[in-house]
Amino acid sequence: MYRVSNLIQTSYCTRSTFASCKRLLSSKTNEQKQYKTRKINKLLVANRGEIAIRVFRACSEINIQTVAIYSAEDEGQLHRIKADESFKIGRGLSPIAAYLNIPEIIKVAVKNDVDAIHPGYGFLSENGDFAKACMDAGIVFIGPTPDVIYRMGNKLNARQSAIDAKVPIIPGTTHAVDNLDAVRVFVKEHGYPIMLKAARGGGGRGMRIARNEDELEEAFQRASSEAKAAVGDGSLFAERLVTQARHIEVQVIGDHYGGVSHLYERDCSVQRRHQKVIEVAPATNLDPKLRDRMTSDAVRLARHVGYQNAGTVEFLLDDKGRHYFIEVNCRLQVEHTCSEEITGIDIVQSQIKIAEGSRLADLGLEQDKIKIMGAAVQCRMTTEDPANNFTPDVGRIDVFRSAEGFGIRIDSASAYTDAVISPFYDSLLVKVIAHSRNHQEACAKMVRALTEFRIRGVKTNIPFLLNVLHHKQFLEGSITTSFLDENPILFKFSPAQNRAQKLLSYLSEVLVNGPLTPLGTDIKPMHIKPELPHVKRKEIPNGWRQVLIKEGPAGFAKTVRKHPQ
Structure with missing residues (x-):
């Protein structure tokens, strides 16, 4: 829609350049007003695993055909068979490079009459060149325009945009x-x-x-x-560096006609090495006036840059109640599920319908219609060993029993018995989302769900997640980004007993190899020939098998035809 990418593909822009960008991006051009609607009949997900399946499910509910791509290493992964069609890509490339091969992904899409491509998160999701390649091939990109991605994907450019929109920055x-x-x-x-x-x-x-x-x-x-x-x-x-801060992010969504709404905020302060571990929505103990200021700033920034589709505006909130803009994520977030649970809005389906040309009003996404309903908590269950400095674990899952029940949502892709966890991709195994009336009740549901899981064969971070969920500070909602660093007790774990699997292993070993311990004396076992009780065998009448053996195939067929039944 906008063509200012040549101005902003550099690593940073001058203030005069940004003034030009601002005039172009903030004006409602005739092209914007006359956005061409297009029905999406077939959609390709340029991603793998859990997020690919999440998009496929959304498409299935609105009668859109789905296409998956997969690398050689992902040949046995579930996302491949969850789609209506799937195609192998990246022959001869590394596992990661396969999903970054823009020309091949576009080629697969064009060859198979794909109308739209959803990038998921990670890989090419915030790549302006990929979005532009889709548009150049006549394919709808489910996300913001390439120009907005170029501008907001660079943190320096995004900071300048925040300044121009009068949003506070660090x-x-x-x-x-x-x-x-x-x-x-x-x-x-x-x-x-x-x-x-x-x-x-x-x-x-x-x-x-x-x-x-x-x-x-x-x-x-x-x-x-x-x-x-x-x-x-x-x-x-x-x-x-802002210390003792909370990491708050606001989910925004915009259409092609200048409309922007927010789906309230999430608290992502539980982080390890700057990676989010547990997300909460809405943010606990947040003053309503401060919530209004942050969400208003997020919407104003999104409008300022002409943002379309779903995205996230991230802030740091210090201990004095001052919030500072960090960045914009021009894509769907891993933790979008929390916002879906508290608003009842399917963000992925909204993305697709906006890309088709729907207005926010058509989808019931006017701001005054979006309300908070309860509280949600999401845990990222990973195949990492918390007792070994969270080293990623690989191997085959011998046993998998999932949690279920009221208020629990499971988003997964590789979690099933006999699944092979490879070392090539992210260690995320399952996203568990709990929803209830308030934060404490949602945490209780999450604890119950995590203790229901039985996963054997690979290590998981469940013990660590349970430690966090039981911590008084987390339950009270008074955490900051330094929460994990200030509580080393969270990294102390009791080893799992795993009694059932140990007992089964022992019995199978004895059955196959005999007793594992020597006899307690030197006396040799007695040579006794046991007398087995006589069992009268019941006469079994002849059946069709005996006819086949005696008469052969031709005689068998003849006898069958003569039978009255």
């Missing part, structure tokens, strides 16, 4: 920094501690804290190399 560098001298200039003005962040990307990658001069060089090198490995761009920016 003090930070205005340009990407590529050397320590530029960082030291910033430190001289604002002091330590600081946070070094990748200019592009997300998911906690390319982030390091420097609390003093001694930590600065190593933090800079690590953040830069990690960012380059994750998104191919090692540029960083520095900002003042």
